[in-house]
Amino acid sequence: MRAGRVVVVGESIAGCAATLALRRAGVEGVTVYERAQGRLADRGVGVAMHNARYAELESAGYLDAHIPWGRIVHRRWYVRDNAMPNAPLGREIATNPFPFRSYNWGSLWHELRRRMPETAVFRSGSAVEAVELTPEGAEVHSGGRTEHYDVVIGADGYRSTVRAALYPDVRPQYAGYLAWRGAYPADRLRDAELWAEDECAYVVFQGGHLVVYRIPDGTGGHRVNWILYTAPPAGLDQGMHTPTSLPPGTAGDALRAHLTYLAAELLPAYWGDLVRATTHDELFLQPMYDFTAPRYAVGRALLMGDAATVARPHTGAGAVKALQDATILESALMSAATWSEALVAYDADRAPSGRVMVDLGRRLGRALVQETPNWPTLDQPGLETWWDQAAGTGAFGGRELKR
Secondary structure, eight states: OTTSEEEEEOOSHHHHHHHHHHHHTTOOEEEEEESSSSSOOOOOOEEEEEHHHHHHHHHTTSOOTTSOOEEEEEEEEEEOOTTOTTOTTOEEEEEEEEEEEEEEHHHHHHHHHHHSOTTSEEEETOOOOEEEEETTEEEEEETTEEEEESEEEEOSOTTOHHHHHHOTTOOOEEEEEEEEEEEEEGGGOTTGGGSOTTEEEEEEETTEEEEEEEEEOSSSOEEEEEEEEEOOOTTTTTTOSSSOOBOTTOOOHHHHHHHHHHHHHTSOHHHHHHHHTSOGGGOEEEEEEEEEOSOSEETTEEEOGGGTEEOOGGGSOHHHHHHHHHHHHHHHHHHOSSHHHHHHHHHHHHHHHHHHHHHHHHHHHIIIIITOOOGGGOOHHHHHHHHHHHHTTTOTTOOOOOO
């Protein structure tokens, strides 16, 4: 089994982690395809990771403390209160413990990419157009060339070519709302002392909320990282029912005008200014989708990360899920005698986890965006009760990793 030829489609966090898992399990012949040319684009955005999940992944050998990170201790909930004009942050509803670490996506990816084995064959700028499963493995079609592999790993994101080969009818479903996102150098932030460095702010309004936390910039400083969730006015999300995103600098005038309205009319002054400090080239939009594949492994093909499951970012567990997939893949390979045994074990662990996270993302989406409470009426006990009902299973930040 370890002398077989394995192809990993995708070189993002999931693809790097998959390749690392294969190396640690002793698999020798690995080829990695990535459609992007050169290094993947880094938008400088944030990744939040629960301390307990980090500890599990550090113990498993996939992360360590030298990757630049920030410490988050508290989550504070704010609401705009026009009766408090001298409170720029808004009125604080509640404060909760929030034991998370913040990362810059680029730093996290660079560290995982650095650990990938030199023996692997990397084919950047090579899009995989199609995958055909065979009884002995898979045929991969790319750039007019077809190659046979014993196993194919789909780590190619929510528009996965590998998943399309396994489940052509499983497609991301549009949730009906968007995330406006931005990140920029923290020295641009006015009155930075008003917002504690170890705080993640949840700024809530009817029909949505803003999440803000600082992330490392990779050079010893910080960036402001924010995500604003809400449904756009009717007609502005046309074309988003088909999986897509709007990269930095491509948001149209109408969408940017709506963001300006949200910042001015629904957010407290400080947080509105924070959003407006984002330039056009730093702003991008992420429509909300979710789905999960019925199984994570079929025949000699398996799915990882967003190729297998996309849960809405409210769960706080996107990168965690991909890294956990890799640790379970490694364990399955180490304990199995054949590819079939390994893939069955991997599927048995990860497919149920994917279903749990998609369900959590949908519940939190309803609670935080689609069916929001009357925020101004909530106090500390009321918000804690509401959150316990919304979060439900305790999987916020990612499920516990059991190896």
